Amino acid sequence: MTSAISHTASLPTPLRPAGPGIEYRLSDLLHRHRAGDAVFVTDEVASYRGDHDPLLYTAHRDVLLPRTACDTDWFADLIEYRPGQLPGGELIRSTGHWNTPGQLEIFQTLTGRVAMLAAWRTRSGEPVLTCQPCGAGELAVIPFGGWHLTLVLDGPATVFNFYTDLPAKTAAPDHAPAAGDRGKYRRAAPVELTGVRAKDGFAIIGSADSLATWGVAQPVSEPTWLRDIVAGSSLADFYRADSATLAALVATARRHVPVCHRTEPR
Numbered sequence: 001m002t003s004a005i006s007h008t009a010s011l012p013t014p015l016r017p018a019g020p021g022i023e024y025r026l027s028d029l030l031h032r033h034r035a036g037d038a039v040f041v042t043d044e045v046a047s048y049r050g051d052h053d054p055l056l057y058t059a060h061r062d063v064l065l066p067r068t069a070c071d072t073d074w075f076a077d078l079i080e081y082r083p084g085q086l087p088g089g090e091l092i093r094s095t096g097h098w099n100t101p102g103q104l105e106i107f108q109t110l111t112g113r114v115a116m117l118a119a120w121r122t123r124s125g126e127p128v129l130t131c132q133p134c135g136a137g138e139l140a141v142i143p144f145g146g147w148h149l150t151l152v153l154d155g156p157a158t159v160f161n162f163y164t165d166l167p168a169k170t171a172a173p174d175h176a177p178a179a180g181d182r183g184k185y186r187r188a189a190p191v192e193l194t195g196v197r198a199k200d201g202f203a204i205i206g207s208a209d210s211l212a213t214w215g216v217a218q219p220v221s222e223p224t225w226l227r228d229i230v231a232g233s234s235l236a237d238f239y240r241a242d243s244a245t246l247a248a249l250v251a252t253a254r255r256h257v258p259v260c261h262r263t264e265p266r
């Protein structure tokens with residue numbers, strides 16, 4: 001198996017990973033899908049038995065040092081997504097998962113172009129599905145407790161993100177509890193949606209149940225409040241700002257970021 005060429009050499013020095021990272025291939029996605037983890041793939045991918053095992057992405061965990069602020073721990077990752085597509089035309093993608101109820105997670109695309117698909121339920125239980133195309137520099141935030149999936153529109157693409165689990169104040173009381181050591185891919189049934197290449201770019205497809213439940217994705221753009229608070233910094237520089245700056249982010253996020261009030265039972 002050949003090793004992937006890293007595209008992180010052009011990134012600012014603080015974001016150049018020190019190590020090779022963790023590679024996730026098609027076989028890893030299929031293993032999780034077949035093992036009963038909450039991972040949805042297209043029928044073409046699910047039934048694939050060929051030898052082609054493309055690299056989907058390389059995860060560089062803790063690309064910047066973990067830190068403590070606002071009485072909670074913060075972590076920063078960098079993901080390098082590969083170009084190409086999966087059998088049947090499914091887009092190169094992340095695994096997809098439900099965040100924990102108190103998790104504040106923010107992304108910035110550095111190179112390439114991705115789409116952030118996110119799903120959550122309002123206080124009254126209404127399903128909401130959004131899709132945010134993100135070119136270089138664009139910011140995105142995941143709803144507290146929401147499900148999300150990154151789809152690669154133009155690869156290679158590099159995406160920086162940081163996240164923290166805030167105290168339970170933001171958690172909805174009827175949100176399914178985190179599944180402890182069962183891990184983030186087993187918190188709830190997956191949203192059975194993904195993306196495929198289409199004539200006009202890409203299309204969101206999925207199981208009949210999920211398409212009926214979640215409906216057509218609402219196109220959304222970078223949140224203005226998030227751009228205002230990050231201002232002229234890169235998200236990586238912002239992550240390294242003083243604690244008061246992160247505290248201001250938390251306070252603002254609590255006012256603006258939707259809260260998922262129910263995940264799907266397994």
Ligand SMILES: [Fe+2]
Pocket residue numbers: 097098099105142148
């Ligand atoms: Fe997440």
